[in-house]
Amino acid sequence: MDGELFPRAPAELAPGAVHVPGWLDARAQRDLLRACREWARPPAGLRTVHTPGGGTMSARQVCLGWHWYPYGYARTAVDGDGAPVKPFPDSLGELGRRAVADTLGDEAARTAAYDIALINYYDGDARMGMHRDSDEKADAPVVSLSLGDSCVFRFGDTETRTGPRTDVELRSGDLFVFGGPSRFAYHGVPKVLPGTAPPGLGLTGRLNITLRVSGL
Numbered sequence: 001m002d003g004e005l006f007p008r009a010p011a012e013l014a015p016g017a018v019h020v021p022g023w024l025d026a027r028a029q030r031d032l033l034r035a036c037r038e039w040a041r042p043p044a045g046l047r048t049v050h051t052p053g054g055g056t057m058s059a060r061q062v063c064l065g066w067h068w069y070p071y072g073y074a075r076t077a078v079d080g081d082g083a084p085v086k087p088f089p090d091s092l093g094e095l096g097r098r099a100v101a102d103t104l105g106d107e108a109a110r111t112a113a114y115d116i117a118l119i120n121y122y123d124g125d126a127r128m129g130m131h132r133d134s135d136e137k138a139d140a141p142v143v144s145l146s147l148g149d150s151c152v153f154r155f156g157d158t159e160t161r162t163g164p165r166t167d168v169e170l171r172s173g174d175l176f177v178f179g180g181p182s183r184f185a186y187h188g189v190p191k192v193l194p195g196t197a198p199p200g201l202g203l204t205g206r207l208n209i210t211l212r213v214s215g216l
């Protein structure tokens with residue numbers, strides 16, 4: 001955020017897991033939010049996700065490129081309205097490669113052909129339990145961008161859901177990349193911090209966009 005008293009510095013939480021505060025400026029955040037609002041519209045728009053065990057995810061979701069459902073990918077919103085998933089835009093692919101180049105280097109970025117975006121919307125009570133992003137058939141880094149309210153993002157190890165973990169606050173405009181030895185690390189969002197979005201953005205709640213390579 002501009003004008004912060006103590007600027008937050010980029011940090012590597014684990015090998016291949018890098019947090020860059022304020023990576024998107026206010027303009028880029030507004031543009032991405034506007035696009036998310038379009039993508040969230042039906043058909044194949046924002047939906048509530050139900051898990052096979054009978055649970056309901058509190059974060060609602062829209063997908064681009066490939067439709068994620070628990071636990072796989074499809075070309076249509078198989079657990080929603082059944083419509084074809086919206087295309088993955090080139091602009092997000094570029095953004096993903098730039099994010100990887102800035103955090104993990106040009107070589108990692110060169111091979112990352114992003115083709116999936118999962119966009120999660122969190123209201124003040126929403127959370128996401130510890131999980132691994134493991135339905136992709138490729139090991140390219142996951143690129144995560146946050147908009148709106150801050151959250152506590154919990155990043156663990158690759159072994160168990162309950163292993164050692166680090167909590168970081170992700171704020172609007174922050175980038176978090178996890179690749180290499182951290183690509184299949186457990187992570188989650190235990191808490192959103194309501195009312196912390198930048199006043200000028202015009203978003204109540206939190207959006208997180210993850211860019212992924214499907215390998216499909």
Ligand SMILES: O=C(O)CCC(=O)C(=O)O
Nearest residue numbers: 118120133153189208210
């Ligand atoms: O909201 C976040 O920061 C994380 C989202 C996430 O882990 C996912 O979509 O798989």
Ligand SMILES: [Fe+2]
Nearest residue numbers: 131132133187
């Ligand atoms: Fe995830």
